[in-house]
Amino acid sequence: MTRILVTNDDGIHSDGLQKLEEAMRELGDVYVVAPASEMSGASHSLTLARPLRIRQLDNRHWAIDGTPTDCVTLALNKILPPEELPDICVSGINHGGNLGDDATYSGTVAGALEATILGVPGIALSLVARDHFNFAAAASIAVTAAKKVLEEGLPEGTLLNINIPPGEIKGVKVTRQGIKNARPVITEHIDPRGKPYFWIGEEYFNTNSAEGTDYYAVEMGYVSVTPLRSDMTDHQALTAIETWNYLKEPELLQKG
Amino acid sequence: MTRILVTNDDGIHSDGLQKLEEAMRELGDVYVVAPASEMSGASHSLTLARPLRIRQLDNRHWAIDGTPTDCVTLALNKILPPEELPDICVSGINHGGNLGDDATYSGTVAGALEATILGVPGIALSLVARDHFNFAAAASIAVTAAKKVLEEGLPEGTLLNINIPPGEIKGVKVTRQGIKNARPVITEHIDPRGKPYFWIGEEYFNTNSAEGTDYYAVEMGYVSVTPLRSDMTDHQALTAIETWNYLKEPELLQKG
Numbered sequence: 262m263t264r265i266l267v268t269n270d271d272g273i274h275s276d277g278l279q280k281l282e283e284a285m286r287e288l289g290d291v292y293v294v295a296p297a298s299e300m301s302g303a304s305h306s307l308t309l310a311r312p313l314r315i316r317q318l319d320n321r322h323w324a325i326d327g328t329p330t331d332c333v334t335l336a337l338n339k340i341l342p343p344e345e346l347p348d349i350c351v352s353g354i355n356h357g358g359n360l361g362d363d364a365t366y367s368g369t370v371a372g373a374l375e376a377t378i379l380g381v382p383g384i385a386l387s388l389v390a391r392d393h394f395n396f397a398a399a400a401s402i403a404v405t406a407a408k409k410v411l412e413e414g415l416p417e418g419t420l421l422n423i424n425i426p427p428g429e430i431k432g433v434k435v436t437r438q439g440i441k442n443a444r445p446v447i448t449e450h451i452d453p454r455g456k457p458y459f460w461i462g463e464e465y466f467n468t469n470s471a472e473g474t475d476y477y478a479v480e481m482g483y484v485s486v487t488p489l490r491s492d493m494t495d496h497q498a499l500t501a502i503e504t505w506n507y508l509k510e511p512e513l514l515q516k517g
Numbered sequence: 518m519t520r521i522l523v524t525n526d527d528g529i530h531s532d533g534l535q536k537l538e539e540a541m542r543e544l545g546d547v548y549v550v551a552p553a554s555e556m557s558g559a560s561h562s563l564t565l566a567r568p569l570r571i572r573q574l575d576n577r578h579w580a581i582d583g584t585p586t587d588c589v590t591l592a593l594n595k596i597l598p599p600e601e602l603p604d605i606c607v608s609g610i611n612h613g614g615n616l617g618d619d620a621t622y623s624g625t626v627a628g629a630l631e632a633t634i635l636g637v638p639g640i641a642l643s644l645v646a647r648d649h650f651n652f653a654a655a656a657s658i659a660v661t662a663a664k665k666v667l668e669e670g671l672p673e674g675t676l677l678n679i680n681i682p683p684g685e686i687k688g689v690k691v692t693r694q695g696i697k698n699a700r701p702v703i704t705e706h707i708d709p710r711g712k713p714y715f716w717i718g719e720e721y722f723n724t725n726s727a728e729g730t731d732y733y734a735v736e737m738g739y740v741s742v743t744p745l746r747s748d749m750t751d752h753q754a755l756t757a758i759e760t761w762n763y764l765k766e767p768e769l770l771q772k773g
Contacts, residue, residue, distance in 0.1 A: 304561035304586075305621045312706075312714035330560075330622070334717060339703040362634050362747060365561045366586070378618050409761055418696075419751045421758075435759045437750040440674070447595040450568075458568035461590060488754035491618060494693040495675045498744035502677075503691045505665055 263289030263411060266347035266376065268332045270300045270355065270368025273324045277354035277396060281386065284400035285351060288407055292347065294336035296368075297324040301357075303368035305330050305375065315340065329372035337379050349407055350376030353386030354399045358424050360389065360475045361439040364489065373420045378491050382410050383420040389479050390427040399425045402433075402484055418492055424475055424485040431482040438487055439474030519545030519667060522603035522632065524588045526556040526611065526624025529580045533610035533652060537642065540656035541607060544663055548603065550592035552624075553580040557613075559624035561586050561631065571596065585628035593635050605663055606632030609642030610655045614680050616645065616731045617695040620745065629676045634747050638666050639676040645735050646683040655681045658689075658740055674748055680731055680741040687738040694743055695730030 265285045269278040273295040285291045296303075297316065308327045315335060316324045323340055325332050329352060337346060352372030359367040373383030384406055388399045402425055415421065446464045451457055470476035478485035521541045525534040529551040541547045552559075553572065564583045571591060572580045579596055581588050585608060593602060608628030615623040629639030640662055644655045658681055671677065702720045707713055726732035734741035 299566060302563040302565040304559075304563070304627070306560040306562045306584075306624075307558040307622050307717060309558040309717060310555060312716045314712075315715060328562075331717065334701050335703060335715065338701050339705075339715065364749065365630065365634075365747060366563050368562075371560070374621065378621075413761065416751070416754050416757070419754045435755055437752065437755065438748045440748075445590050445594050447591060449595075456570075458570055459591065459595065460568045461563060461565060461587065486758065488751040488758055489749040490751040490754075491621060491749075492694045492696075493620065493745040493747075493749060495672070495744040495746040496693065498672050498675045498746075499691055499693065501672070502742065502744055505669065 264345060264347040265289050265291045265407070266333070266336055266350040266381070267291055267293045268295050268329050268350065268352050268372040270296065270303055270329045270372065272296050272299045273322065275356065276394065277356055277388065280396035280400045281351060281354045281403055284404050285407065287404055288411070292321055292336065292341060294323045294325065294332045294340055296329060296332060297326045300328050300368045302366050303328040303371065304366050305371040307331060307334065329368040330375045333372050333375040334379065337381065347381055349411055350381050350383045351386065351403060351407055352383065354396060354403065355387035356394060357387060357391065358389035358479065359385065359387040359422060360424055360479060360485070361441040363441060364422055364438060370422055370489070374491055377418060377420040382415045384410060385420065385422045386425070387423070388425050393427070395427065398430060406486070418490055419488050422487040422489050424479055426479040426482050426484065429482060430484060434478040434483040434485055436475040436478045436485045436487050437473055439470055439476035520601060520603040521545050521547045521663070522589070522592055522606040522637070523547055523549045524551050524585050524606065524608050524628040526552065526559055526585045526628065528552050528555045529578065531612065532650065533612055533644065536652035536656045537607060537610050537659055540660050541663065543660055544667070548577055548592065548597060550579045550581065550588045550596055552585060552588060553582045556584050556624045558622050559584040559627065560622050561627040563587060563590065585624040586631045589628050589631040590635065593637065603637055605667055606637050606639045607642065607659060607663055608639065610652055610659065611643035612650060613643065613647065614645035614735065615641065615643040615678060616680055616735060616741070617697040619697060620678055620694060626678055626745070630747055633674060633676040638671045640666060641676065641678045642681070643679070644681050649683070651683065654686060662742070674746055675744050678743040678745050680735055682735040682738050682740065685738060686740060690734040690739040690741060692731040692734045692741045692743050693729055695726055695732035
């Protein structure tokens, strides 16, 4: 029997997770290990400085007071029996897109990344919308993609970051990450005790949606499937940096 | 005058940050914007669900109750005047290594990554040790590397992840990320009220320290300089995944 781990960063009670879970039942046994509350922007953070609580809701659902990365590592190393590790991990469906550079801040992507690092193929799913979330379409795409990954596998260290456009879906495009030219807008307010506080928001402008990028695909009404690597090495830069003279400077060694 | 932004994930009062700040004064004006408390394992997380406090300690030091990513985005978009943006951002010196896959969990690396995404060249510095931190050697290497980056620049979207070995330094190697074959060990205890809690730890075994990797360089006593990309696209996998038939399956579109 195929085993499927479902997680997310919007929290265990979010609509997107519930729709994903329902859809995945078509493919096998589903286990849900997800944050107890919203963890958007958690990136690949792992909780090391404090203990975590695992709350088992029933024999298929666990809520954790931590990040998506905590959830996946606890699922694979504590909650699920070692002989019953999942065949795949799907993370989402996120309420909002994870396109371009935003993938690096995303807890949704991090859930799939953590599974990938621990040897379980991972897929992250996000719905590019602010309201009117068409989870039915997104869940159907999740099933098709998961089925394909279960059949074909993924290269070691590679995960899929899937973004679903709002509105009518024209098809699927395999894409590369685009570059976001966004400037965060920091709002400043005064609290009831008269002290200032700051809130990080974001103003999008001039998104670089060149052809072939995830931004472009979604703008054109296509599902964007971006393969991401856990290895961030810039292989192109390796050679250039190796020629830097300082690497041979004896000065460095004397000082050190 | 060269302007240098210093941040870290161990917190504004950590030794590694103070040593880095002192060393950087050799190169220009130094501004420190760092987490008020320890943020190890914060990865590239951005605090979106709650407000942040900025505590100005003097005209060169700000402490923030957030992550390294929060610190860098606030430094560049709120704290420093737009006409005085830094020429470089150095993050560290971390108390402990950030090698292989661990780079993706690291708040130290994330500080440099955030600067890179916002258009400021970034360097992350970590000292591979558990105690007896030789910050003098690490700070000297930080100065040499920062000087080189200020002279040569870095490719757009590329940052440097520098790990300094313990003990005598034999030289510098430009490396790729290694793969950690570590299994997290989750410890379980009972709290004073009789309820279980879990703490994520890590047991290293069989680290894959092939020649050319960051692990190998540090093991051999060399400083490891790994260029990392903010773009995680797996370009090799693009073609393979494009051939998947499901991309053309009309079934997908009908369902969606």
